[in-house]
Amino acid sequence: MLTADKGRLASISEYGRPGQLRRLLLFVWQCWKLNLAGAMEFRLSFLLTAGMMVINNVVWIVFWGLYFRRFPVLNGWELRDVMMLWAVAAGGFGVMATLFGNAPRIANLVATGQLDVYLSQPKPVLLHVLISRMSVSAIGDVLFALMIYAAFGDKSVAGIVKFALAMALSTLIFIFFTVISGCLAFWLGNTEGLSFQLFNALLTFTTYPTGIFRGLGKLVLFTVIPAGFISYLPIGLLRQVDVPFLLGAVAVTVLLCLGGVRLFYSGLRRYASGNMISLRR
Amino acid sequence: MASIVVQQLGKSFRTKKKREGFAGSLKALVRPDYEDKTAVGSISFKVEQGETLAFLGPNGAGKSTTIKMLTGILHPTAGYAEVLGCCPWKERTKLSYGIGSVFGQKSQLWYHLPPIDTFELMSRIYELRRGDYLQRRDQLIERFELGPYLHTAVRKLSLGERMRCEIAAALLHRPQVLFLDEPTIGLDVVVKQRIRELIRELNREEGTTIFLTSHDAGDIERLCERAIVINYGRIVFDDRVELMKRRFLTHKTIRLVLEEEPERVELAGVSVLEQSGVRLALSVDTELTTIEAALSRIMARHRIVDVTVEDPPMESIITHMYGYSGKEELAT
Amino acid sequence: MTALGKSVKYVFIGKITLRNQLAYVADFLVRSLFLLLILYIFLQLWRTTFQGEGTELIAGYSFKQIMWYLVVTEAMTLACPSLCTRIEEEVKSGDVAFKLVRPISFIAFHYVEYMSEAAIRFAVNAVLGGALGLLVIGPPAFGAGLLWLPVAAFGGFTVNFTVNMTLALSAFWVEETRGLEFVYHKFLFTIGGMLMPLELFPEALQRIGHWLPLQAIVYIPAKTAVAFDWTRLPAMLATQAFWIAVFGLIAVFVYRKGVKRLNVNGG
Known part of the structure; x- marks a missing residue:
């Protein structure tokens, strides 16, 4: 060891003592509280944007309502399934954008070198980045999801448990797919546009029944852009548990989580390139 | 430590x-x-x-x-x-x-x-x-x-x-x-x-x-x-x-107030920083000449009312230092 | 200023303009990608629907017709610039006052700007959407509809401009107009016939739809293109003209009121 004893570190910090997890949760909680407080600074625009999102989603439900009035069944899908699809998709997106709102901005943060602050502080970098922003309008999406479920969902205990599981899978797929698409910026420079397109494709595909896609389209939905694992949840989990599908969805979710975290941290080693600004001639 | x-x-x-x-x-x-x-x-x-x-x-x-x-x-x-x-x-x-x-x-x-x-x-x-x-x-x-x-x-x-x-x-x-x-x-x-x-x-x-x-x-x-x-x-x-x-103080500044307007000042190692009427500011490269030599050469030609000798500000020392590339032996 | 200085200045201005245009190109591409994505999804949706129905025609439309109908409506919708963003900024920053001084009508100025932008974007979208259509759906049987589409689209964009302008000018009174615009767009999507032809709606909604200006924006141009009917053309164009007149007048009226208010309050 070249310098003085390590015991000098952490003077008034509880770092290294038991209760690590509790303190991590306290930190996450504090971050969310601050985000909300920040949003409340502009209360009116908060209510407006959140309300707007609800209206946006309702219009789509109306479209599907009109559609199913004319054509009652769409390749095995009924109006209720599509409503659950919207609940799961809008809900998953909403939870991501509300509680982990920096996910869609990772490409930008990396390319413009804005990770410095997170890197100079002791909390897990990816977690810290993700929870440091809250999209206010997305609160509307979460509310919409809950409203739709309350109105049309299966409110038995089993139903609620299944819905909670569907929401969890949907949220995690959204977060980590978005993280992975954002991480491209570590290797390819500023990929803001590309990353956003990938994210947007996921978001768009999740709001249409898987029943309408065939062949190559279906293959894409269950591989490159894993929207299928979200948009088939209403049939494969909520309506009736389809064990192979559910196992597949869980496996894909776990894979995305592990892959996303790994990719992000191996990207951090190359984070340097995000600082090219200082080298520009 | x-x-x-x-x-x-x-x-x-x-x-x-x-x-x-x-x-x-x-x-x-x-x-x-x-x-x-x-x-x-x-x-x-x-x-x-x-x-x-x-x-x-x-x-x-x-x-x-x-x-x-x-x-x-x-x-x-x-x-x-x-x-x-x-x-x-x-x-x-x-x-x-x-x-x-x-x-x-x-x-x-x-x-x-x-x-x-x-x-x-x-x-x-x-x-x-x-x-x-x-x-x-x-x-x-x-x-x-x-x-x-x-x-x-x-x-x-x-x-x-x-x-x-x-x-x-x-x-x-x-x-x-x-x-x-x-x-x-x-x-x-x-x-x-x-x-x-x-x-x-x-x-x-x-x-x-x-x-x-x-x-x-x-x-x-x-x-x-x-x-x-x-x-x-x-x-x-x-x-x-x-x-x-x-170490980097290779220049000093001499500020002079003369009795009459000077003609052009041309001395080795001395450059004019500014000149307005009877006021004159000179920069002396102490590696080429000395303050004493510069002053005596001026006094031989002009009558001096006031004189001050200053170190250049930190600012210009740094600028001066940045002028060197890393390859030149500056340190130690 | 020397001649050299002047030319340097213009080169500089030219550079900035060019860069602005390039920024637009990127924006174009993003919108176009989205157009292709959405068209692909709708293609799948209607293919499945027609299979489920097992009929050649749905509400008088063939599969091909519905798809080309959607190519037109989506290409138009994604071609519309956001007027509210622009006007709101001008009203808030006080730029609107500068424009008042110029010897040009505020509304006419924005109309020209809006229409030229919409025209370029619509052309790009039409080429892309058309290419996708030709490859996947097959050539359309537009006939004379193809000739009348530009006219009807021109009318549709104009109606959209007048309605949008009316909404945007409310920026003189309210803080946020983008919310209004957002809700308006949503109505355009549904009862305006962007997502599916009005004929597929329940009877009652169809009747309401025909009494609203929304149908004049994308429904009429798309319908004109895919199911051209000489006998109905005059009525359709008259509908567009009627709504242009109504909302044009409202926009002018609202604008005058707003400016008066601005003068009274001193901005």
Whole structure:
């Protein structure tokens, strides 16, 4: 060891003592509280944007309502399934954008070198980045999801448990797919546009029944852009548990989580390139 | 006791070479040409606990890259460093409890919220004991005089107020080393002075090691005992600040008021800085001639009313120093 | 100023304009990608629907017709610039006052700007959407509809402009107009016939739809293109003209009121 004893570190910090997890949760909680407080600074625009999102989603439900009035069944899908699809998709997106709102901005943060602050502080970098922003309008999406479920969902205990599981899978797929698409910026420079397109494709595909896609389209939905694992949840989990599908969805979710975290941290080693600004001639 | 030890630390970036024109861009897309750019060559130095160090260099010299490697933000491509016994890029989390950092351009305060909220979050990030945190917070609030705007949203604060909060936030967890990257940029003279005093006080009372980069000569003169100057990624000077003046003081300025307007002054090693009427300012290169010789040559031709001999300001010493490349033997 | 200085200045201005245009190109591409994505999804949706129904025609439309109908409506919708963003900015920053001084009508100025932008974007979208259509759906049987589409699209964009302008000008009174615009767009999507032809709606909604200006924006141009009918053309164009007149007048009226208010309050 070249310098003085390590015991000098952490003077008034509880770092290294038991209760690590509790303190991590306290930190996450504090971050969310601050985000909300920040949003409340502009209360009116908060209510407006959140309300707007609800209206946006309702219009789509109306479209599907009109559609199913004319054509009652769409390749095995009924109006209720599509409503659950919207609940799961809008809900998953909403939870991501509300509680982990920096996910869609990772490409930008990396390319413009804005990770410095997170890197100079002791909390897990990816977690810290993700929870440091809250999209206010997305609160509307979460509310919409809950409203739709309350109105049309299966409110038995089993139903609620299944819905909670569907929401969890949907949220995690959204977060980590978005993280992975954002991480491209570590290797390819500023990929803001590309990353956003990938994210947007996921978001768009999740709001249409898987029943309408065939062949190559279906293959894409269950591989490159894993929207299928979200948009088939209403049939494969909520309506009736389809064990192979559910196992597949869980496996894909776990894979995305592990892959996303790994990719992000191996990207951090190359984070340097995000600082090219200082080298520009 | 050494706080920071740096051994042959180096960092090079691999950047895509830009080719001319549209066809070049297309070609670069298919088969990019890479170019290695050295940001930090191979630098070594040591900083003792409690030192105040100014880390200087022109834009793009590698200052920020070095500070970022020492705080664990960037991974180096060569060499080794230890800060408080930790290797920054390997033990980043552990190290971060012992250091504080203020990046003048990158705020850690939450823009739409009052500073007190960020302080609260910092206490969670650094897992501070409640009682200790409150005591420390109040102490910093008092010392940095933050009371009046503690509950005002950061976006409504002036730059000086914000910077004071910024530094206080970085000090909440009692770091032993404080890294400051351009802490006084954009501030007015009075605020600058106050911030320097506060940092100085902190160094004296808590023995905090200060590692500072700045473009401001005042920061260096009033705050730091030691200076390291890097240019083109290499150390060109590493010694006490006063010595910096002595070593690089190859010019002196003579200000004269003469009885009548002088004709053209042409002397070896002397150049005219400004001339208006009977007032004359000359720069004397002390390597080519002496002050005495220059003065006596002028006195032989003119009658002098008033004369002063000055050292050039710190500012121009630094500018002068930046003129040297890393290859020339300047240091030691 | 020397001649050299002047030319340097213009080169500089030219550079900035060019860069602005390039920024638009990126924006174009993003929108176009989205157009292709959405068309692909609708293609799948209607293919499945027609299979489920097992009939050649749904509400008088063939599969091909519905798809080309959607190509037109989506290409138009994604071609509309956001007027509210622009006007709101001008009103808030006080730029609107500068424009008042110029010897040009505020509304006419914005109309020209809006229409030229919409025209370029629509052309790009039409080429892309058309290419996708030709490849996947097969050539349309537009006939004379193809000739009348530009006319009906011109009318549709104009109606959209007048309605949008009316909404945007409320920026004189309210803080946020983008919310209004957002809701308006949503109505356009549904009852305006962007997502599916009005004929597929329930009877009652169809009747309401025909009494609203929304049908004149994308429904009429798309219908004109895919199911051209000489006998109905005059009525359709008359509907567009009627709504242009109504909302044009409202926009002018609202604008005058707003300016008066601005003068009274001194901005």
